[in-house]
Amino acid sequence: MKPSAHAVEDPVTPAHPRPDRRPALILANLGTPEAPTAKRVRPFLREFLTDRRVVETHPALWRPVLEGVVLTIRPARSARKYATIWRAGHETSHSGSPLMHHTERQGELLASALGDAVQVRIAMRYGKPALRGVMGELMEAGCRRIAILPAYPQYSASSQGTVIDEAARFILASRDQPELRTIRSFPGAPAYIEALATAIESHWERHGRPDPAAGGRLLLSFHSIPRAMHDAGDPYRSECERTAALLAARLAAPEGLIRTTFQSVFGPARWIGPATIDTVAELGAAGCPSVDVICPGFMADCLETLEEIDQLNRRAFTSAGGGDFHYIPWGNDAPGCVAALAEQARAALSGWVD
Structure with missing residues (x-):
């Protein structure tokens, strides 16, 4: 049967969103607990320290130490340290984390630098907002071009490597896969x-x-x-x-x-x-x-x-x-730091935007 000359496009549905032609840039950092308490630090440390890129010891040897010793003692100690740097007035808020606060601000400034042709999101490798979750949200909205910029100037398998691993896990689990780019490192940019x-x-x-x-x-x-x-x-x-x-x-x-x-x-x-x-x-x-x-x-x-x-x-x-x-602080929302991130972002987006 011949298709009708007047055939129309498939209707837009949640399962088949109209593609968003704007590419996305995800600024990815390591992550942070949601609050400076042992209760919030423990799951963050568990996710971090069970990553085989971070601790390469075989799980059969490492997990008993992690669960029996590290996650019994370290969360309270780490929570006390986090409490000394948590932003005043945000003691129970995720945005009280300096890392979260500064990364959110960097995302805003990158969006301004890159313009409306690009949608900029932030993500964390551990904790929230989770990288795979952010990638999923972009895909659900119709985005099919995603560039990931890990906020690590020097490459290590335990930093950029695990970010790329996580993006690959999203790809492996996806039927409709996005076009994906990543920045490896930029130690001499x-x-x-x-x-x-x-x-x-x-x-x-x-x-x-x-x-x-x-x-x-x-x-x-x-x-x-x-x-x-x-x-x-x-x-x-x-x-x-x-x-x-x-x-x-x-x-x-x-x-x-x-x-x-x-x-x-x-x-x-x-x-x-x-x-x-x-x-x-x-x-x-x-x-x-x-x-x-x-x-x-x-x-x-x-x-x-x-x-x-x-x-x-x-x-x-x-x-x-x-x-x-x-x-000497140099990062955060300093113009030079934002310019360095923007330089890498533009390289990652080359050919996707004018």
Whole structure:
């Protein structure tokens, strides 16, 4: 039977939405508990620490330790730390999380920078809004072109890798699959390096530049990864070193001023180093007059920057005899950070928008 010359399109139904021609950009970050309480921290930690990209120990060995020890002790400890950084007036709200607050703001600013031709959403790998849930909402609305921008400048299987894994799981479970793009990493991207340099130079204009001859230092503190991951071929350390080299060149830093360190070690395994907290303690004990610390791998302030660096590492430095300690924020809604994200977003969307 020949089709009618006057055949009409299938009706638009919830199962067959009219395609939205605008591509979507998802800004993805790690995630955060919904509140600074043990009750809310525990499920977040469980989801995070059961990810085989994060803890590569076989589940048969790891799960008893996780359930019997880690999730018994750590939620209350972590909750107390989160409580020290939760935004005032939002103590019981998800938006009280600095990471959530800053990521939401970055999403708004990215939407403004990219224009109405792109729909911008945020997602978290762990917790809410869940990445697969956001992808599903976009598909239900008719979107068929999705670009994912993980907010991690340096690649690691435990950061970008697990975001891409999660997107792939959505694809595997989908009958109607979207066209998908991801940004792998951007450790040497011009706008990213410039954002870091601008924040540092602005800080130096206000507080003075550390004098390496007198013992002053600028630390570039990156999140660490287990040594076993590095030895297995994870390129993370080399990408951190690339960022450090390009930033040092951009700042015309004299020899001895900049040191690259690693933070946020967890558990008894060996991690790549030197450890930031050991470094600041050693500098303090040596009578270092001033240390500046910037965290190039964190595009939004969070527990690791606001509590670990600006509180714990500050105390380690000053109690050991050090002088002035400065944490240099550079991300969040700073124009340079947003420009760095927009640079990557435009690359991911190339050919999809004019």
